[in-house]
Amino acid sequence: MLCSNCSSKEAAFHYKYIKNGSKNEIHLCTDCAKKLGYINDGELSFNPANIFGELFSLPQFIRHRAPETSCPNCNTDYNTISRTGFVGCDKCYDFFAKQIDAILSKIQPSTVHKGKLGGTEGKKIERDNTIKGLKENLQKAILNENYEEAAVLRDKIKALEGEGGEK
Amino acid sequence: MAKWFEDSGKNSDIVLSTRIRFARNLKGIPYPKKMTEEDAKKVLALVEASLEEMNYTFTKYDMQILSPNEKEKLVEKRYISPDFASSKIPSCAYISDDNNVSIMVNEEDHIRIQCIYAGLEDKKTYDLISKIDTYLSEKLDYAIHEKYGHLTSCLTNVGTGMRISFMMHLPAIVMFKASEGIFSAISKLGLTVRGMYGEGTKSAGHLFQISNQVTLGKDENEIINDITNVVEGIISKEKELRQELLNQKGLVLEDKIMRSLGTLQNARIMQSKEMMTLLSDVRLGISLGLIKDISIKDITSLMIMASRAHISSSETSDAPFERDVERAKLIRNTL
Numbered sequence: 001m002l003c004s005n006c007s008s009k010e011a012a013f014h015y016k017y018i019k020n021g022s023k024n025e026i027h028l029c030t031d032c033a034k035k036l037g038y039i040n041d042g043e044l045s046f047n048p049a050n051i052f053g054e055l056f057s058l059p060q061f062i063r064h065r066a067p068e069t070s071c072p073n074c075n076t077d078y079n080t081i082s083r084t085g086f087v088g089c090d091k092c093y094d095f096f097a098k099q100i101d102a103i104l105s106k107i108q109p110s111t112v113h114k115g116k117l118g119g120t121e122g123k124k125i126e127r128d129n130t131i132k133g134l135k136e137n138l139q140k141a142i143l144n145e146n147y148e149e150a151a152v153l154r155d156k157i158k159a160l161e162g163e164g165g166e167k
Numbered sequence: 168m169a170k171w172f173e174d175s176g177k178n179s180d181i182v183l184s185t186r187i188r189f190a191r192n193l194k195g196i197p198y199p200k201k202m203t204e205e206d207a208k209k210v211l212a213l214v215e216a217s218l219e220e221m222n223y224t225f226t227k228y229d230m231q232i233l234s235p236n237e238k239e240k241l242v243e244k245r246y247i248s249p250d251f252a253s254s255k256i257p258s259c260a261y262i263s264d265d266n267n268v269s270i271m272v273n274e275e276d277h278i279r280i281q282c283i284y285a286g287l288e289d290k291k292t293y294d295l296i297s298k299i300d301t302y303l304s305e306k307l308d309y310a311i312h313e314k315y316g317h318l319t320s321c322l323t324n325v326g327t328g329m330r331i332s333f334m335m336h337l338p339a340i341v342m343f344k345a346s347e348g349i350f351s352a353i354s355k356l357g358l359t360v361r362g363m364y365g366e367g368t369k370s371a372g373h374l375f376q377i378s379n380q381v382t383l384g385k386d387e388n389e390i391i392n393d394i395t396n397v398v399e400g401i402i403s404k405e406k407e408l409r410q411e412l413l414n415q416k417g418l419v420l421e422d423k424i425m426r427s428l429g430t431l432q433n434a435r436i437m438q439s440k441e442m443m444t445l446l447s448d449v450r451l452g453i454s455l456g457l458i459k460d461i462s463i464k465d466i467t468s469l470m471i472m473a474s475r476a477h478i479s480s481s482e483t484s485d486a487p488f489e490r491d492v493e494r495a496k497l498i499r500n501t502l
Contacts, residue, residue, distance in 0.1 A: 074197045085322045088201040090194060090310045093318055103322055104315070109357070110384025113316025115327045116297070118304025122311050 003029035071095045131160050170266040172244065172471045175464045176286020180454035181402050183334040183374070183467055185288045186245070187296045190319045190328035191278040191303070192310040198320040199256060199273045207257040210277045217306035218261055218270070223299070225261040225270070230254050239476035245283065247271055268299060276320050276328075278303070285464070287402070289331065289395050293387065315383065326383030331391055333398050338373040338451050339408035340401070346375075349401065357381045358394055372443035372470075377401070413455055424452035428461075432502050436488070437495040442473060449502075461502060473497050 001011045004027050011027035070077040076088030078096055082103065087093065093100055104111045117126055134157050141150040171184055192198060193213065196206050218225055228241065230251065238252040246269040247260050258273035271279040280303070282296040303309075310318040317328040324330070340346050350360045361376045379394050412420055427448035431437075450466045452458040471477065473494045480493075 074201045076201065081322075086200060086320055087198070087322065089197040090192070090312075090318050093312060093315065100322065104325060104383060107323060107380075108326065108383035109381055112314055113312075113326045113383055114389070115316060115329075115386035116300075117309075117311050117316060118301050119307075119309050119311070120305075122304060122309065125311065125313055 001027050003027060003032050005029070005032040127160055127163065131157055134160070170244070171283045171285045172467045173464055174285040175462075176284055176288045176291075178402055179286040179463050179467075180450070181336055181405055182287040182398070183336060184245075184283055184285055185292045185331070185333055186281060186283040187289075187292045187329060187331045188279055188281040189296060189300050190276040190317065190324045190330075191280065191300070191307075192318055192320070193277050194308045194310045196277065199254075199258075199275060199277065200320060202256060202273070204257060207273050211257055211259055211272050213307060214270070214272050214278060214303075215259075215261075217303055220306070221299075221302060223268070224264040225268075226264060228260040228262065230258045230260070236476050236479055243471055243474045243476055246281075248274060248279075250274065267295060270299075276324070278307075285467070287333065287395075287398065289391050292331075293391060297387075323380070324382050327385075327387050327390065329382060329387055329390060330378055331394055332376050332378035333394075335375050335377060335398070335401065335405075336373055336447065336450055337375055337401070337405050338447055339412050340405050341373050342412060343408050345404070345408065349404065350375075353377065353397060356393070356397060358397060371440060372447040374443075374447075409451070409455060421452075421457055424448045424455075424457055428452065428458060428502070431498050433499070434495045436491045437473075437498060438491055439473075439475060439494070442494065442498065443470070446470060465501060469498060469501055472501075 003009050003011045006029060009029035009031065012030045012033070071088055071092045072095065073091035074088030076086075076092055078099055081087055081092065081096060082099070085103075087096075087100070101111055117123070134153050138150055138153040138157065141147075141153060176182075176185070193210060196202065196210060199207070202210075215227070228237075228247075230238065233241075235252075238247070241247045241260065241262075242249050242252055246262055248271070251258065251260070251271050251274045254273065256273055258271070261270040261272070262268070267282055267284060269281045269283075271281070280296055280299055282292045282299075284292050312318050316326045317324075319325050319328050337346065340349060353360055357380050359378055359380055361378075362371065362374070377394070377398060379390050381390060381393075385393070427445040431442070431445050431449065446466050446469060449458060449461065450463060453461055453463055453466065475490065478490050478493045478497065
């Protein structure tokens with residue numbers, strides 16, 4: 001079967017979906033599947049400058065299945081977000097959480113923030129993340145029977161959790 | 168303190184400027200593309216009140232009051248973006264009196280903080296912007312997300328909200344036709360290269376902007392270290408090729424550079440594009456020690472002071488020919 005995008009190479013990627021109750025299929029060659037962002041070629045090749053154009057160039061039916069509704073806070077619809085890369089307000093990030101996560105994972109190396117936040121809320125998040133990391137290290141230290149390090153880590157966690165309690 | 172284009176820093180002969188911007192938004196208010204006039208005024212009032220309490224003096228530039236020429240001057244100095252100059256909602260830029268910081272309110276995001284220094288000054292630039300951001304984060308309620316960090320209007324800025332860009336002068340790399348290979352390698356590292364005037368523009372005067380694309384999943388220091396390593400690599404390549412150029416072309420190169428200087432010092436009519444090309448030669452000549460009585464910062468300063476809006480007066484704003492005459496005069500007086 002030939003690729004339904006370039007019609008020249010053999011299709012290696014098969015995608016089935018249901019729209020309005022009817023079944024549809026799309027068949028792509030490896031190159032087109034990579035180009036359209038369906039599969040990752042395993043290296044750092046994300047390019048935010050192109051991704052929105054590429055999403056836009058896809059036929060409507062094979063974009064991330066778009067919710068038909070709009071953000072209740074700012075009235076931005078998903079189609080606009082996937083086409084332009086712009087959201088309308090903070091609430092869009094919750095309302096379109098799944099779809100936005102999918103876009104971010106295509107254009108960024110990870111979808112988890114590292115780095116500074118600042119402010120009262122930001123500091124709390126920063127502290128919670130630090131504690132989470134320390135707890136993971138604590139588990140590792142215990143597993144490796146490295147009790148000296150575990151004791152240091154436990155004290156650090158306690159101190160940080162104490163700070164949180166005071167505020 | 169001197170403005171970035173009248174100053175020099177590390178590797179100034181190759182790196183014209185280091186610029187960092189942070190994109191920030193306030194919780195619960197729609198982003199500028201979706202905000203009402205009332206929302207816009209509210210954001211302005213909140214930011215202005217915070218800045219007033221700050222131990223740093225800013226001058227306010229109201230986009231609804233400023234003349235088009237005044238706005239264009241701020242764009243030419245790279246204190247505001249071209250989009251911001253044509254903003255239709257209430258929006259203001261706050262520029263620090265030491266000229267290193269500009270804060271745009273109601274651009275693409277509620278707040279865009281930008282710091283700029285001459286030369287390769289990533290640490291100095293980051294320290295300053297970080298200080299201002301920390302201060303504002305304590306006064307204002309930033310829109311942040313447990314997983315994604317700073318929320319921004321465009322999904323390409325989410326996370327750190329940080330874009331760092333270096334403006335570089337790379338004549339030898341261009342002359343040896345090495346730019347294509349280098350730039351395509353750079354883009355594989357999650358960085359972008361653009362002409363001086365932004366996306367899609369051809370480079371004028373061998374000037375290129377190199378900036379990061381990654382904003383999420385790496386912290387500020389990692390992003391800065393990654394790009395600075397690449398920029399340092401480009402600097403040593405450019406230096407190596409400049410020496411090679413001198414060895415191979417010697418007198419022919421010197422002749423070209425001195426002719427360019429001669430034209431700048433004597434021309435009576437000078438178009439902007441021609442000026443950029445000639446200034447590029449002269450900058451290279453200074454860097455190679457062929458021209459001794461002109462400094463690199465004079466060249467950068469001319470690039471800005473002789474650009475369109477800066478050279479325009481009320482009489483010449485609609486007269487390109489008169490502008491070219493004024494430009495030639497300014498260049499003769501400077502060099």
